[in-house]
C-alpha cells in the first residue's frame with residue numbers, strides 16, 4: 001500500500017485529509033483574490049441546506065462559533081421569544097468546552113445530565129426529572145457520529161415547549177431514521193476542523209429552522225450589520241441620515257469564514273458519502289481483526305451505533321474491559337509509542353474540568369456513567385482511505401504489543 005501518512009504515527013488521528021481537487025479549489029480562490037466571504041460561501045451554504053434538508057445554513061469560522069451564535073441568537077432582543085438571565089439549558093456532561101461555554105456566555109444556566117453508557121449521548125431517561133419552570137432549551141451533543149433517541153427528545157421538546165440545539169460538530173452525515181442529524185433541532189452546529197468528517201482546516205456551519213433567527217444570526221456573524229439581512233430595508237428607511245451601506249442594528253462579532261475555507265469545505269462535502277462508506281469499512285475491518293484475535297478479543301469492546309442511527313463515524317471509540325489489569329493511561333501511552341494516535345472521548349465529564357470549578361459549575365451531583373466511560377474509553381481515528389489487510393494486521397499487532 002502506498003504510504004499515505006506523513007506524521008510520526010503510522011496510524012494518526014487523520015491522514016492528510018485533502019485531495020488534489022480540494023487544494024485546487026482553495027488555490028483557485030486565492031488566485032481570484034476574492035478571499036473574503038462571497039459567492040463560494042453562499043453556494044456551499046445552499047448545497048449544505050439542500051443535502052441535509054435544513055431550512056437555513058450559514059458558514060462560520062468554526063463549530064465553536066456556530067454554538068456561540070445559536071446561544072447568542074436565543075438571547076437576542078430581535079427575537080420575539082428571547083431567553084432571559086438564568087434560564088436553564090440542559091446539556092450532557094460529556095460535551096466539548098465550546099458546547100458548554102456559549103450557554104454561560106449568554107448568562108444562561110447549564111443543567112448537566114449524565115450519559116447513556118452505550119451511546120455516549122445524553123441519557124434521555126433523566127431529562128424530564130431535571131426540567132423546571134426555567135428550563136428553556138436542550139443542547140444535545142451527538143458524540144463521535146452517534147446519537148441519542150431523537151423520537152424521545154422530540155416528544156420532550158414538544159411536551160415542555162423547549163428549544164432544541166443539536167451540536168453536530170462530531171457527526172456530520174449521520175442519520176436518525178434516515179434523516180440527517182442537525183435537521184431536527186431549531187439550531188444545529190457543525191465543525192469542519194481538521195480531523196472531522198469533512199475539513200477545511202478550520203470552519204463550521206450553523207443551521208436553523210426560523211427565518212428571523214437566520215437573519216439575526218447573519219447579522220451577529222458580521223458585526224451586527226444590516227447588510228444582506230431582512231432588516232436592511234427597514235433600517236435604511238428609518239435611519240435615512242446614515243450611510244445605508246453601514247447600518248449596525250444589532251450587536252455582533254466577526255465569525256465569517258474565508259472563501260478559501262468555503263471552497264475547500266464544499267469540495268470535501270461532495271465526497272462526504274464516500275468518506276462515510278470508507279470509514280465504515282475501515283472500522284469494520286479493525287473491529288473484526290481485534291475481535292477475531294485470541295489475545296485481544298476479551299480485552300477490548302467497541303461502541304456501536306444506537307438503534308435507528310446510521311452513523312457517519314468520526315473515529316473508532318474503544319472500551320478497555322479490565323482496567324484493573326490494563327490501566328487506560330498505560331495502554332494509551334503504549335499505543336502512541338507503537339504508532340497509533342489516540343484521543344479521549346471529548347473532554348470526559350466536563351464538570352470535572354478545572355474551568356468548571358473556576359466558574360462554580362460544580363454541584364453535589366454525580367455523573368457515574370460519564371466517569372465510568374471516561375476511565376476506560378478512548379478513540380482512534382478512521383482514515384478516509386481504504387486500509388488493506390497488511391495495514392490492518394499492523395494495527396492489530398500494535399494493539400497486541402500495547403497490552404503486553
Ligand SMILES: Cc1ncc(COP(=O)(O)O)c(C=O)c1O
Nearest residue numbers: 062063064096169170191192193
Ligand atoms: C462536540 C463538539 N462541539 C464543538 C466543537 C468545536 O468545533 P471547532 O473545533 O470547529 O470549533 C467540537 C470540536 O471538536 C466538538 O467536538
